[in-house]
Amino acid sequence: MRYALRTIAAGAMALALQGCLAKTAVDVVTLPIDVASKGVDLATTSQSEADQKRGREIRQREERLGRLQRDYEKQIQKCGDGDRRACDHARVTYAEIQVLLPSIPAEPRDN
Numbered sequence: 001m002r003y004a005l006r007t008i009a010a011g012a013m014a015l016a017l018q019g020c021l022a023k024t025a026v027d028v029v030t031l032p033i034d035v036a037s038k039g040v041d042l043a044t045t046s047q048s049e050a051d052q053k054r055g056r057e058i059r060q061r062e063e064r065l066g067r068l069q070r071d072y073e074k075q076i077q078k079c080g081d082g083d084r085r086a087c088d089h090a091r092v093t094y095a096e097i098q099v100l101l102p103s104i105p106a107e108p109r110d111n
Helices: 002-043 047-080 084-103
Strands: none
Touching: 047 084
């Protein structure tokens, strides 16, 4: 009786291991393909990812331009009140605005 249980248990384990071995064999065979495709995915950028990155960069430049314009307005106000240092800062800020402006796309005009 004991021998029969051992034989049945060994047979059940052998059947169970066949599935594991087959799965492992498939995984080993497909591993190079999976690794290569993952490498290609990491090396390339999809169009939507590129668009998102460009949009993020444009938004950051627009935010920077907004900050510079607010600073420039404050500096011009102080310059008008006679603060020579503010006049110098306003010139530097204006030059930075002029450098940044060409990198920001123009808004479409309404007809």
